[in-house]
Amino acid sequence: MTWLLPQTAFARTMSLIAAVLVLNLALTYLLLVMYVVKPGVHQLSTLVARHVTVAQFIDREGTDGGKILYRQISGVENLTQAEAEREGLLSATHYQFLSELLSEALGEPVELRLGNMDRLYVWVRTESHPDWFRIPLAQLDDGRFSPLILFLILIGLFSVVSAAWFARSLNRPLLSLQEAADRLGHGYHPSALPERGASELVAVTRAFNRMARSMGQMESDRALLLAGISHDLRTPLTRIRLAAEMMDPDDPLVEGIISDIEDMNGILAQFSDFARARERAGFDFVNLNDLVHEVVSSSQYLNPDWIQLRLEELPDAELQPVAIKRVISNLITNAKRYGSEPIEITTGVTRDQEFIWLSVRDHGSGIPEDKLEEMFEPFTRGNVARSEEGSGLGLAIVKRFAEMHRGIIQARNAPGGGLEITITLPRYPNAMELRDLDH
Known part of the structure; x- marks a missing residue:
């Protein structure tokens, strides 16, 4: 009840x-x-x-x-x-x-x-x-009662209006705090909230501002650390590859060394993508279907026959092309690594033409239901028992780039088997950001 x-x-x-x-x-x-x-x-x-x-x-x-x-x-x-x-x-x-x-x-x-x-x-x-x-x-004479009734009505209306104003003024800081916490949860670091209202609200707002500053500093430190690791390791990896290529090409160790170096470079690239996944720059009006075609045509290690495209006609949207292509590539790689063919890629648009969506599905065994949300966390794999490959950052990068576009990402075990990941993106994410800041 x-x-x-x-x-x-x-x-x-x-x-x-x-x-x-x-x-x-x-x-x-x-x-x-x-x-x-x-x-x-x-x-x-x-x-x-x-x-x-x-x-x-x-x-x-x-x-x-x-x-x-x-x-x-x-x-x-x-x-x-x-x-x-x-x-x-x-x-x-x-x-x-x-x-x-x-x-x-x-x-x-x-x-x-x-x-x-x-x-x-x-x-x-x-x-x-x-x-x-x-x-x-x-x-x-009953006419004498009319002013009394009118007076009681006015008193009642005044009481209700005053109560509504009081309740609104009391809860407005809570609403601002809730909106700021929601923005922080989606990866946007809000400016410091004004500390006003009752003493309890002031204390909570002050604690939230401290937490937001700490999280922002932590995020910056982590991005700097990942960028530094990527930068510092590329030079020795380049020297190792150069040395390996100067070795006897018939030596069976050479191919293994070069393959390992390429895997490490791929992991370092993921570190860089994860570190810059908060940069809201480079947006342009592009068509999502064009980006899908570019990624699919450039997949060197994937049989084109494995991919089935079901692309609905879409309007242009305000996207960051490089980030969205990385999202599509990571989803295809995840489906190839953990699932099985065919890989279905579907796009669509909502009836109000305000949102577009992209869905990538494999036909593998799926993952446990309790792992669906956890799989988008950094350094987490959907099912460790299936494979130890990768850095565990692929889907975390997908989630971060989706949030950067103010989008929503959802995963489910599709009927008939396989994992399906759907990303819904607003066509005008920067306009939504401006509306939230004005609000």
Whole structure:
């Protein structure tokens, strides 16, 4: 049942304020009923009972002059049923609880009605007296209640608007913190958040700013380290290859040395790609299908018959061509290394033309479901038992380049066998970045 409760801090704050407001109104209502309305109703019933008692006595014992004088002084009229109906009795409203109160005061069954013609009247008829007594109550003119109702409505609206403003101002720093944390999780290092709000929020924001600075520094140090390793190792590898090529070409060790050097150069290239996967530069409007064709045609160690292309007609998108070609190449290499033929490459575009997508599928045995997310982490292989080849950076680079384009990467074991990796990319990633910064 927890899903029925408000989930956001704003909704919870508004719910709490609304609950307190409703409780306050309920208590106010009870107090008004107990100390204002109820005593007033009892006083009204007592006053009406006295008028009725006096009117009955005058009507029974008084002279004609006394009846006229009493009517002029009190305003109480004695009307037959027909006269009462002509004066508006039928439009008056019967109130059972007031009738019961008046019955207790007079000691006999009473029917009481309230009607409003030119003024407010109380209509009373007792069991012992067949006629109706009409008692004017000008001081209870209902028009006087309109300003009170309007005042209560304005107070309620003011309370709700003030509560909404308070809740929004209280939760706005939390929303900014959530957006910054989301950007940080996608590899974008946000600027320092303003430290404002309640003391607890200031402390949390200050801690987040420290964490973001530390993560940014750590990322820079790691990129520098990987770039330094790549740079420092290429020179000795070049010398080793040169020395190997000067050896006897018939020596069986030469081919193995050169092959190992090429593998190491490939690993160093992956280090470089991983280190520069945050550089948001070199974007251009290109067609994803053209990049797929370029990568497939340049795959030297892959049989072209192994690849099946299902490319839908696509609009141009704002992409970094070198990075996207590396993504396609790494996905094909991963499918070749860990899967089996054929390798299916599919592209498409969403209905709103805002996103394009690329899917690469092999027909191998797939990987365990609990490894699908872990396989995109650096230095992690989807299934170590299948192969020890590679550096474990191929799919991590794919994920980083996808995030650099503000894209989404998903992996699943396809029906019928094999691993399918799909990347969805916005056509205008830099425009999305500008919108987020403005927000």
